[in-house]
Amino acid sequence: MNDHATDLATEAFIAHRNLLFTVAYEMLGSAADAEDVLQETWLRWVEVDLAQVRDQRAYLVRITTRQSLNRLRTMKRRKEAYVGPWLPEPLLTAPDVAQDVELAESVSMALMLVLETLSPTERAVFVLREVFEVGYDEIAAAVDKSPAAVRQIAHRARRHVDARRPRKVVSPGETRAALESFQRAFETGDLQGLLDVLAPEVVLMSDGGGVKQAALRPVVGAEKVVRMFVGGAGKVQGRLTIDPTLVNGGPALFVRLDGEIDGIMAARVEDARITGLYYVRNPEKLSRVESETPLTLR
Secondary structure: OOHHHHHHHHHHHHHHHHHHHHHHHHHHOOHHHHHHHHHHHHHHHOOOOHHHOOOHHHHHHHHHHHHHHHHHHHHHHHHHOOOOOOOOOOOEOOHHHHHOHHHHHHOOHHHHHHHOOOOHHHHHHHHHHHHOOOOHHHHHHHHOOOHHHHHHHHHHHHHHHHHHOOOOOOOHHHHHHHHHHHHHHHHHOOHHHHHHHEEEEEEEEEEOOOOOOOOOOOEEOHHHHHHHHHHHHHHOOOOEEEEEEEEOOEEEEEEEEOOEEEEEEEEEEEOOEEEEEEEEOOHHHOOOOOOOOOOOOO
16 A cells, blocks of 8 residues: 555544444443454555445444454453453543433443343444444444344344343433432441432442452342442541542542542442442553543444
8 A cells, every 4th residue: 555545544544533442342341452453443444445445434334343243252251251240441431422312321331231241243233233323234244144134133132132221311410419329328338328329129240350359249239239338448448539420421430549540330320229330440441531532423
C-alpha cells in the first residue's frame, strides 16, 4: 500500500475508531481485549484495497466482528479458569453516554452480564442487530452464516436476553438515589438502612480475579449481603472512602482505600431498590476508571 492509500486507510480507521471499540467491548466485556481486537483490525484494514470497498464503516465493523469472535472463543477458556465470578471490565464514561438511553443500557453492567450467557455467535448477532442495527445480510457476512440462519439466531438471542434483562429501563436518577442511600447507610453503619435499600433477593457479585479478596460465588439475599459488607469493612486496615461516579453509562460508586483504587461498584435497580451489586476489585480491570472512554453507536 502506498503512502496516500495508507493515509486514507488511517483516516477512515480513526473516524470509526470509537464505534469499533464499542462493538468489540460489547462483544467481549473487556477493554484490554477490545484494544487488541482494534490492533488486529487495523493490521487487516491496511491490507485492503480501498477502491474495492463500497462502505468503509460496514467493512471495518465486519473485520472487528470477526476478530472479536476469534477472541471470544479464546476468552471462554480463560474465563473457565478464572477465580470466582467474572465481571465485565468497568469503563469510566462521559455524561453524554448516560444521556443516550440505548447506548447506556447496551453497556450497562447488568446487560453485559446477560450477554455473557450467550454463545459467541449469538452475542455477535445480538450486539450487531439489536444495538448497532446492522442489516441481516451484513451480519451474515461478518459471522459466516446465511441471512436466514442469522435471523433465527437473532430471534433466539433476543428471546434469551429479554427473559433475563431488567424488566424496564431505570432512569439514572433512580439508580443514583438508590446508590446514595446505600452509601449513606454503609458510611454511617445503618444496618436497617442497608436492608431497606436492598431488595430481599439482591445478588452481590464480586470480582477479585484471585488477586484481591472477593466472594468466590454470588452472595444472595439482603441479610447475607449486609453481613458481608459490614464484616468486610470491619477487617479493613486504612481509610475507606466512597464517591459517586459514572461507569458504563450509569451511576456507580468509586471505592478507595487510603486514596488508592480499591474497586468499582455498579448496581442494578428495580422499583427503587437494588437487586444486583457488581463489585470489581481485580486490579487488572481497573485501568479504565480514572479517564473517560469514548463510546458511540454511530
